[in-house]
Amino acid sequence: xxxxxxxxxxxxxxxxxxxxxxxxxxxxxxxxxxxxxxxxxxxxxxxxxxxxxxxxxxxxxxxxxxxxxxxxxxxxxxxxxxxxxxxxxxxxxxxxxxxxxxxxx
Amino acid sequence: xxxxxxxxxxxxxxxxxxxxxxxxxxxxxxxxxxxxxxxxxxxxxxxxxxxxxxxxxxxxxxxxxxxxxxxxxxxxxxxxxxxxxxxxxxxxxxxxxxxxxxxxxxxxxxxxxxxxxxxxxxxxxxxxxxxxxxxxxxxxxxxxxxxxxxxxxxxxxxxxxxxxxxxxxxxxxxxxxxxxxxxxxxxxxxxxxxxxxxxxxxxxxxxxxxxxxxxxxxxxxxxxxxxxxxxxxxxxxxxxxxxxxxxxxxxxxxxxxxxxxxxxxxxxxxxxxxxxxxxxxxxxxxxxxxxxxxxxxxxxxxxxxxxxxxxxxxxxxxxxxxxxxxxxxxxxxxxxxxxxxxxxxxx
Numbered sequence: 001x002x003x004x005x006x007x008x009x010x011x012x013x014x015x016x017x018x019x020x021x022x023x024x025x026x027x028x029x030x031x032x033x034x035x036x037x038x039x040x041x042x043x044x045x046x047x048x049x050x051x052x053x054x055x056x057x058x059x060x061x062x063x064x065x066x067x068x069x070x071x072x073x074x075x076x077x078x079x080x081x082x083x084x085x086x087x088x089x090x091x092x093x094x095x096x097x098x099x100x101x102x103x104x105x
Numbered sequence: 106x107x108x109x110x111x112x113x114x115x116x117x118x119x120x121x122x123x124x125x126x127x128x129x130x131x132x133x134x135x136x137x138x139x140x141x142x143x144x145x146x147x148x149x150x151x152x153x154x155x156x157x158x159x160x161x162x163x164x165x166x167x168x169x170x171x172x173x174x175x176x177x178x179x180x181x182x183x184x185x186x187x188x189x190x191x192x193x194x195x196x197x198x199x200x201x202x203x204x205x206x207x208x209x210x211x212x213x214x215x216x217x218x219x220x221x222x223x224x225x226x227x228x229x230x231x232x233x234x235x236x237x238x239x240x241x242x243x244x245x246x247x248x249x250x251x252x253x254x255x256x257x258x259x260x261x262x263x264x265x266x267x268x269x270x271x272x273x274x275x276x277x278x279x280x281x282x283x284x285x286x287x288x289x290x291x292x293x294x295x296x297x298x299x300x301x302x303x304x305x306x307x308x309x310x311x312x313x314x315x316x317x318x319x320x321x322x323x324x325x326x327x328x329x330x331x332x333x334x335x336x337x338x339x340x341x342x343x344x345x346x347x348x349x350x351x352x353x354x355x356x357x358x359x360x361x362x363x364x365x366x367x368x369x370x371x372x373x374x375x376x377x378x379x380x381x382x383x384x385x386x387x388x389x390x391x392x393x394x395x396x397x398x399x400x401x402x403x404x405x406x407x408x409x410x411x412x413x414x415x416x417x418x419x420x421x422x423x424x425x426x427x428x429x430x431x432x433x434x435x436x437x438x439x440x441x442x443x444x445x446x447x448x449x450x451x452x
Binding site: 015 | 112113114116117119120123124175176179288290291292295357358359360362363366
């Protein structure tokens with residue numbers, strides 16, 4: 001499955017990066033293709049292209065703050081999950097995101 | 106409007122607000138450090154540093170308000186929220202006033218955005234109507250409606266903290282410390298931090314010293330426990346030893362998360378006790394710290410630097426001892442086991 005994710009947290013220095021690492025690992029374990037944009041205290045890193053977003057089958061916002069440039073996702077249905085859930089148990093959180101996405105279709 | 110959304114807007118505001126508090130707090134403290142306690146009467150370099158810090162503090166309530174509003178209604182809400190926050194600041198409604206003006210500005214602008222104007226004048230919405238009408242509504246409401254109760258809350262809160270009995274002080278410091286450790290950088294931790302920030306708005310920096318101790322203790326307690334008994338941690342966990350020391354020194358409580366995730370029922374109570382003890386020692390010793398972030402690197406800005414470090418170490422020892430008592434010795438094969446939750450510790 002093609003997945004794109006955005007991670008962000010209030011401090012922008014710890015959870016943001018730990019969640020990104022966790023999402024990446026969980027997606028690889030599940031055999032998914034993953035691209036992650038990090039919106040941390042240093043600004044946006046590894047920005048997703050509009051193409052990445054259009055092609056994605058699943059969009060995950062691992063955030064507990066607002067996402068920057070939200071208008072890129074207008075036609076999409078992102079799944080919002082607290083970054084803490086990914087840091088705690090990334091595989092479980094990824095499963096949850098997939099289930100939520102399936103139930104919305 | 107769900108509670109979760111409100112929390113997200115608040116945290117967005119806080120995330121933009123923190124650098125202002127850090128810059129302001131540390132520059133003011135440096136001004137005092139170099140220029141003495143009457144630095145504001147001078148016009149030397151130390152005084153300039155002090156006043157730059159003061160300028161940062163002057164806009165920070167505005168910034169908090171602006172970015173709460175931004176999180177709710179995007180770009181057009183920034184100006185309205187910012188000005189509302191500056192009104193709150195001017196009338197002494199402080200942090201609480203700015204928080205409320207930010208939410209108000211966000212929802213007012215969100216509502217204004219929905220009004221359908223004729224196509225000919227639609228472009229006037231973001232450049233004229235929202236800034237003028239939005240600011241007028243939010244400014245007046247902040248002055249007349251939000252201001253009085255928020256100012257009252259602010260002064261009551263300050264008086265309560267300044268005139269607290271010994272038992273009250275013990276309870277508040279224990280709670281603040283335990284909250285800092287409870288979710289290691291999550292909303293409960295941020296709530297305790299916000300409490301200390303609110304107190305600092307009234308020039309009381311004792312809670313700030315205590316919460317920073319509370320935030321630094323968890324990774325340090327785990328590091329101490331690992332040094333004392335390697336056989337109670339997996340090899341993966343031991344690999345994070347340096348990370349724990351760095352996390353503690355930088356006031357990044359999150360470094361404790363992988364350990365807590367792997368063994369929550371033993372780790373979380375232990376670090377909560379450690380942080381509570383550390384915060385208590387700092388609070389009772391009357392340590393005040395005029396810097397809202399920075400960890401070990403800003404120890405010289407505390408009024409009692411040595412006592413502050415001692416309270417961190419006492420807290421960490423308390424947490425480590427409890428953790429060692431609770432944690433069983435691992436068998437050789439258990440120690441090799443990869444913990445699934447290990448993330449982000451590769452430095």
